[in-house]
Amino acid sequence: MIPELWTCIFSLFFFYVHGAKLPEPEVKIEVSYKPFLCHRKSKYGDMLLVHYEGFLESNGTMFHSSRHNGDKNPIWFTLGIREVIRGWDKGLQGMCTGEKRKLTIPPALAYGKEGKGKIPPESTLIFDMELVEIRNGPRSHESFQEMDLNDDWKLSKLEVKEYLRKEFERHGYPPNDTHHEAMAEDIFQKEDEDNDGYISAREFTYKHDEL
Ligand SMILES: [Ca+2]
Ligand SMILES: [Ca+2]
Numbered sequence: 001m002i003p004e005l006w007t008c009i010f011s012l013f014f015f016y017v018h019g020a021k022l023p024e025p026e027v028k029i030e031v032s033y034k035p036f037l038c039h040r041k042s043k044y045g046d047m048l049l050v051h052y053e054g055f056l057e058s059n060g061t062m063f064h065s066s067r068h069n070g071d072k073n074p075i076w077f078t079l080g081i082r083e084v085i086r087g088w089d090k091g092l093q094g095m096c097t098g099e100k101r102k103l104t105i106p107p108a109l110a111y112g113k114e115g116k117g118k119i120p121p122e123s124t125l126i127f128d129m130e131l132v133e134i135r136n137g138p139r140s141h142e143s144f145q146e147m148d149l150n151d152d153w154k155l156s157k158l159e160v161k162e163y164l165r166k167e168f169e170r171h172g173y174p175p176n177d178t179h180h181e182a183m184a185e186d187i188f189q190k191e192d193e194d195n196d197g198y199i200s201a202r203e204f205t206y207k208h209d210e211l
Helices: 002-019 086-091 141-147 157-170 177-191 201-205
Strands: 028-033 047-056 062-065 075-078 100-105 125-135
Touching (some): 141 157, 157 177
Antiparallel strands (some): 047 062, 047 075, 047 125, 100 125
16 A cells, blocks of 8 residues: 555656646747847836737738838837737847847737637737837836735735835835835825726836826
8 A cells, every 4th residue: 555655646746846847838039130239138127119010820811010000100018017918028038129030929928719800719920020129118127026025916015015114124214114004005096007906017017107
């Protein structure tokens, strides 16, 4: 009985350890043009201005081109906050202004099982991307990550209060719970736009010109 038990435990162990190592779907990145001068590379929290053409890998159909559809302008988005498909967040890092890349994005990092509009379910997508401009995000991703203690991509009141406490200490002020409580309430009133009790990465990173 005992050896069988060990076999069982061992295979469970094997299953969990190796189960956890299942490969995360990856974006295939091919650089088609790299400018000679590169002063700065894109990183999480940056605002990127991009032109793009999107194709279905299955039959090569182009489903969107920023140069030919809509107002024909390139589009702005913030990198790394899931404002766009995950394949873009993963595939457009460390990129120079003027650089061109071809991204091959598996469905899990694009529109998945549901698809969207002209994109059928389970589609692998190919994007020809050109990075036109990089600007600093209105609030950096770094400070969000620092505040988001449990990495769930949203800030709870506790996390905000903890951050205030640390900031107070860093500047040599004694922590003041009543004060932090009031400040956190105030911050949530301004920032928690959908009133779900959390400040999401998106709520944090966006607009708020008054701050
Ligand atoms: Ca959190
Ligand atoms: Ca919210």
